[in-house]
Amino acid sequence: MTVDQRGGARRRPGRPPRSEAGDTKALLQNAALRLFARHGFAGTSIRAIAQEVGLSESVIYAHFANKQAVFEAVLAEFGPRTHDRGELGPGPAADDPAPYLLALARTALEEWDREEARLLMSLMARDGLLHSAALQEALSAMRHSVEALFERWIEAGRVRRDLGTPQSLALSFTGPIGLTRIMCLHAEATEDQRAAARADILDHVATFNRAVFGGATARS
Amino acid sequence: MTVDQRGGARRRPGRPPRSEAGDTKALLQNAALRLFARHGFAGTSIRAIAQEVGLSESVIYAHFANKQAVFEAVLAEFGPRTHDRGELGPGPAADDPAPYLLALARTALEEWDREEARLLMSLMARDGLLHSAALQEALSAMRHSVEALFERWIEAGRVRRDLGTPQSLALSFTGPIGLTRIMCLHAEATEDQRAAARADILDHVATFNRAVFGGATARS
């Protein structure tokens, strides 16, 4: 009788016919991601998640052990990947620093600007996940891989040795990118804000490249 | 009878004698800040706040209209200042860029490493305040004031004009500082993590200064 999101009357009791069946678990996880991103874990009720999909709240317990398990499933499905971070594949042009860094940034941007990634960012900016050990590790892994690049470039004479440690250079390069991502590439940002954020990041990379690699890349 | 935080038996009914009176409102706000920082708004109950101070939960309504009002009072008291941002006072040495930027960073660090500021950071990293209009504005104000500095320095020939726009330079300078603050200067960070964060920030500033102002500052 009651009209709901799924667009129709409330279901009757009993298993629904094949024609109406969907991937309920996936629908629930998706709804949960959106609601957790908007209202946080404590601010999202089991009831709200089920309602969003147009189902009775008890159906959640057929798919998840409890509310916490829903959150963990969302993180496992959409959460930060631990593997395949930062490397851009085996080696397009890692020995030409400036273009390589630009390509790295572009790749990251493409990944981070996806809706799913933005929802995840909003979720992390609630619930304190920004400070969770998991994210800190993912971030530090990413940072280490960039440090390794600078170390190599210093050895190869592509970066003035007196400029700073590989650690410091890596932070100077990734900092503005990471900050802009956290602050602007989230679920509530408008398309305009996101476009500005992407431009800011690319401008930073260009400025960084000019300051660190000087005219070397452009002229020699 | 029940022992509580304030260290004693539960109060009896009736106004407490002068000897036991404290600034209840301030105590409540302080407890609320800590709990909101740890568990978020929705994850913190009125009950938990009162309990933390060792009072009955109904006492909260003598001091605040409702739960939301507690949150707003906490933000008003501890929240991001809109005024007196970034300027370091009228003018210590704004025309010698490198030392000025270093002083700017040191001042910010001192402010941000205070316990209260760290609690606020944790609070913002829950409840989505990181993406609130209020913080975005505070941040953009800070950024603009740094942009103005770079603009002045470019005009004065202290920064190579072809390096990048004032906007881009400002982001390249403040990005690593802001990111490190958000990620490391929060309530749950250990003293070691915070020390590393402070060192990272100062290293970045040094690297930035060398890359952007080159030997000019050191030698001429």
Place this chain on the structure above:
DNA sequence: ATTATCTATAGATCTATAGATAATGC
């Protein structure tokens, strides 16, 4: 009389479970 606390409680959630119901697939 006013102020600052308490106790008790109403009413609204919220999580989770038990048990009914109807379609499916063997």
Place this chain on the structure above:
DNA sequence: ATTATCTATAGATCTATAGATAATGC
């Protein structure tokens, strides 16, 4: 028989209010 849903409900919170109680300050 199994699966995927529902209805109904228990029990635990949670917010907020009403009304009692005792110290304070005039």
